[in-house]
Amino acid sequence: xxxxxxxxxPSEKKMVxxxxxxxxxxxxxxxxTESQFCEKFIDFICWDKKATKVVAVEAxxxxxxxxxxxxxxYRYVADYVYVAVLRNGRNERAIELAIATGIxxxxxxxxxxxxxxxxxxxxxxKSNYKDENLTKYILD
Amino acid sequence: MxxxxxxxxxxxxxxxxxxxxxxxxxxxxxLMVKANYFxxxxxxxxxxxxxxxxxxxxxxxxxxxxxxxxGRDPRYIKSWQKINKDKAEDKxxxxxxxxxxxxxxSDWIREIETxxxxxxxxxxxxxxxKAYQNLAxxxxxxxxxxxxxxVGKRPLIGNDFNANSINTFVKNVISYQEQxxxxxxxxxxxxxxxxxxxxxxxxxxxxxxxxxxxxLNFMLEIWRSFDTQYGEGNGAIVLQCTTNFLEDNxxxxxxxxxxxxxxxxxxxxxGFYEExxxxxxxxxxxxxxxxxxxxGKNIANLYAGGLSPLLxxxxxxxxxxxxxxxxxxxxxxxxxxxxxAQFYIPTLHIRQQVLASYDLFIxxxxxxxxxxxxxxxxxxxxxxxxxxxxxxxxxxxxxxxxYPKSKPEGPKKYPTSAALKRCTFHFLFSRLREFKWxxxxxxxEVITKIEQESNxxxxxxxxxxxxxxxxxxxxxx
Numbered sequence: 123x124x125x126x127x128x129x130x131x132p133s134e135k136k137m138v139x140x141x142x143x144x145x146x147x148x149x150x151x152x153x154x155t156e157s158q159f160c161e162k163f164i165d166f167i168c169w170d171k172k173a174t175k176v177v178a179v180e181a182x183x184x185x186x187x188x189x190x191x192x193x194x195x196y197r198y199v200a201d202y203v204y205v206a207v208l209r210n211g212r213n214e215r216a217i218e219l220a221i222a223t224g225i226x227x228x229x230x231x232x233x234x235x236x237x238x239x240x241x242x243x244x245x246x247x248k249s250n251y252k253d254e255n256l257t258k259y260i261l262d
Numbered sequence: 263m264x265x266x267x268x269x270x271x272x273x274x275x276x277x278x279x280x281x282x283x284x285x286x287x288x289x290x291x292x293l294m295v296k297a298n299y300f301x302x303x304x305x306x307x308x309x310x311x312x313x314x315x316x317x318x319x320x321x322x323x324x325x326x327x328x329x330x331x332x333g334r335d336p337r338y339i340k341s342w343q344k345i346n347k348d349k350a351e352d353k354x355x356x357x358x359x360x361x362x363x364x365x366x367x368s369d370w371i372r373e374i375e376t377x378x379x380x381x382x383x384x385x386x387x388x389x390x391x392k393a394y395q396n397l398a399x400x401x402x403x404x405x406x407x408x409x410x411x412x413v414g415k416r417p418l419i420g421n422d423f424n425a426n427s428i429n430t431f432v433k434n435v436i437s438y439q440e441q442x443x444x445x446x447x448x449x450x451x452x453x454x455x456x457x458x459x460x461x462x463x464x465x466x467x468x469x470x471x472x473x474x475x476x477x478l479n480f481m482l483e484i485w486r487s488f489d490t491q492y493g494e495g496n497g498a499i500v501l502q503c504t505t506n507f508l509e510d511n512x513x514x515x516x517x518x519x520x521x522x523x524x525x526x527x528x529x530x531x532x533g534f535y536e537e538x539x540x541x542x543x544x545x546x547x548x549x550x551x552x553x554x555x556x557x558g559k560n561i562a563n564l565y566a567g568g569l570s571p572l573l574x575x576x577x578x579x580x581x582x583x584x585x586x587x588x589x590x591x592x593x594x595x596x597x598x599x600x601x602x603a604q605f606y607i608p609t610l611h612i613r614q615q616v617l618a619s620y621d622l623f624i625x626x627x628x629x630x631x632x633x634x635x636x637x638x639x640x641x642x643x644x645x646x647x648x649x650x651x652x653x654x655x656x657x658x659x660x661x662x663x664x665y666p667k668s669k670p671e672g673p674k675k676y677p678t679s680a681a682l683k684r685c686t687f688h689f690l691f692s693r694l695r696e697f698k699w700x701x702x703x704x705x706x707e708v709i710t711k712i713e714q715e716s717n718x719x720x721x722x723x724x725x726x727x728x729x730x731x732x733x734x735x736x737x738x739x
Contacts (some may be wrong), residue, residue: 158675160617160661161602184569251624251656 137181137230138166140240144228145177159260164196165206169261176257179228181206186216193225197249200255204228204246220244232242269562269580270697271324272690277303279585280310284688287314289694292322292463300325301393302543304351308446315460322463325439326564329401329468330502330593331394332418337594339394340414342386344374350387357389359411390414400438405430420470420480431485435468464526465492469500471532471593472507482518489523498526500564502593505534509546516550520557525556526579528564532593536567537612544569544725545732551554552577552736567589568611569729571693572708574700576736583693585686589613603677605660606689608640608696609715612724613689614679616661620653627718629653638718642691644684660685675699705737 138155147152149233150168166179178200182189189205196203207216210228220227226246233239269291274283276299277417287293293314300307331339337378343436345353350371360366370388374381390398395432402410405427412418423431424600444459467488472478484667485499499522501515506517508531519527531547551561562580563570567590583589586601606613607622614622622628629635631652636645648659663675677685700708716723 140468149436156673158663160657160663161615195617198620198624255654256657259658 131221134165134183137183137206137208137240138179140230140238141179141181141228142168144240144242150175150177153220153229154261157198157260159199159256162192162195164199164260167200167260173257175202176200176261177202177204179206181230183208186219190216190223190225194223197225197251198253199260201248201252202226202246203249204242206230206240211239217244220246231247235259249255264290268574268578268679268697268698268701271562271580271582273326273582273584274307274310275299275584275586277306280306280583280684282690283310284302286687286690286694286735288317288321289727290321291580292324294324294326296326296328297397297438297442298328298331298391298393301396304442304446308443311443311460320460321445322460324462324464324466325442326447326500327401327435327439327466327468328397329435330470332398332413334417334593336390336414336416337445339390340388341391341422342372343389344381344384344386344594344641347383347385350385352389354389357395363405368590383450384461392658401431414647418470420476423480423483425483428483429487429491431449432468433483433491434696436465436488436492438603439465462496464496464498465494465525466528467492467497467499469502469530472501472503475511478503478511478518480516485522485524490715496526497524497525498528498562500528500530502530502532504532505539505543505546508550509543512550516553516557525558526560526562528562528582530564530593534567535590536569536729539725539728541728544728546727548573548732548736553577568606568613569725570650571696571700572611572712572729572733574697575703575708576733581697585690588683601677601682603661603681603685604689606692607708608692609638609717609718611726612694616657616685620656620661622722623656626716626722629656640688640692642695644686644688644691648684660688705733709737 124194142153143166150170152170153166155166157167164178165181166259167176169176176199178193180189180193180196182205184254186205186207189207193203193205204226205216205220206228207213207230209231213229216227221244224247226242227241227244228240230240234237266379269703271292271294272283272287272290273294274280283293295307311323314323351366354360354366354370362529372386374384374386378382388627398413402413409418409422409427412422413661416630439462444456447456447459468484470477470481472481474671488497488499494726501519503515521681534543534547536544540622554561555587560579561577562582563578564582566581566583570578603616605616607619628638629652634649635649635652649655660680662681664678665672665675703711709730712726712733716730
């Protein structure tokens with residue numbers, strides 16, 4: 123039973139790979155995983171050529187509420203913040219939280235046997251809290 | 263009680279913390295150290311105590327005997343230690359007092375997972391840590407009912423003791439505290455000097471965690487024995503109990519404490535975090551302090567949280583704070599790990615990680631300019647030094663991080679020593695300011711202060727409002 127469950131649930135690493143593909147398709151070629159922001163690690167961060175647009179993503183297999191809480195802190199360093207979750211029949215809570223917080227939502231689903239595909243479900247509201255000095259602090 | 267007699271003790275927990283003691287230790291009523299740490303750093307600590315005691319006025323010291331550890335799961339006092347294969351069994355048998363005919367648990371000796379060349383002939387043994395071994399020897403060695411043999415194998419319980427062994431145990435614990443520093447100077451080299459070695463400013467009773475009535479009965483016997491055997495005015499009993507026990511047995515505990523002769527009580531409520539406590543839990547603490555104080559007892563909180571200094575006008579006698587890590591703690595220790603920089607928010611009376619603090623400031627729209635920051639968050643000398651442009655300076659100043667020298671390429675950054683120092687000095691200055699303010703404050707002034715501080719914050723202030731309601735109730739009755 124546990125094995126079957128794991129087989130259907132990719133690790134956060136696989137999710138991040140799919141997210142990376144998504145933003146590469148969107149033209150964000152500067153990418154980094156596990157970027158440290160004080161005591162937290164941002165799962166995925168990417169930015170355009172001049173770092174005028176910065177995107178941060180928190181990927182979570184479980185506990186969307188925790189993911190949104192953590193992601194809300196990324197608004198201090200990124201223009202657009204997303205939470206990425208696995209697409210399944212239980213995404214209502216994540217959708218509610220995304221709408222309530224203005225944080226974007228990415229669905230990750232299995233594409234082929236060992237490949238995952240990420241798609242933006244809800245576009246985030248641009249952060250009003252981004253502090254360029256903190257962004258520089260993270261990206262340097 | 264004269265308000266000037268109220269106390270703020272600073273607990274030293276590691277050699278690194280000596281730098282803070284050296285700089286501002288004299289501003290506190292005294293220094294406190296846990297006996298296990300004293301055992302592992304007695305040279306440095308004895309010298310520090312001696313130096314501080316020679317000041318005018320002297321700054322005394324207290325050694326917390328932490329006897330409760332012997333009543334908890336032995337894994338908290340044991341560790342894996344590397345030793346030559348051929349000596350492993352003998353060492354375990356001798357230090358854990360396991361007889362030759364007694365079987366040695368097979369999982370107490372294991373191979374080293376990735377041995378170095380030098381460790382080729384070594385194994386690891388699950389042995390009692392040296393500092394706790396020393397304490398067990400000091401507390402139990404001359405007690406005849408095999409208490410020492412149980413240490414490191416299972417928790418000691420009240421039924422392991424009888425009236426005689428309680429008396430001897432209590433005597434041993436008193437004697438340990440009285441002689442700990444003196445013992446360090448007990449050589450010919452210091453023979454002329456020994457008489458001048460200071461005794462602790464407070465001697466604490468032994469204590470174990472009280473979770474039920476049986477535990478309380480056992481502790482009552484210990485406290486009575488302590489009352490009888492230690493007649494000096496500087497004796498204090500330690501009450502360590504769970505939050506639930508305090509909440510459910512409030513009157514019983516107030517009565518029990520009132521019947522003890524000693525007037526100073528160090529209180530440690532296990533599982534009690536002032537900022538997260540429910541109204542009834544917080545009320546149990548506040549009322550216990552207030553009622554026992556009305557009965558002439560002086561309660562000092564051994565692990566005081568952010569709100570405790572506000573209780574001085576309501577009868578609290580003293581607080582103890584660690585220099586680093588959390589202010590409050592459970593009887594069951596957590597793994598230390600690598601220190602994170604934590605910021606104490608004086609107007610919210612909580613201490614939390616730097617990013618979480620920054621998040622609170624932004625969400626509450628506080629600290630946009632430096633003056634806003636000084637007014638609404640903190641104006642201590644450290645904040646004034648680093649926060650020149652309001653909250654935007656906060657993370658670079660208090661949350662500064664870098665890769666460790668040993669791994670300059672990463673993957674993980676840690677707080678720089680400068681950032682940790684800033685956080686610590688800011689915490690100590692803030693707590694000293696709270697303490698000094700509370701010494702001369704009236705009950706009404708405390709309530710007004712909580713109200714004013716609550717007004718600064720839009721959110722995350724429920725704990726302040728809970729305390730305000732409780733204090734208003736107490737004041738009006």
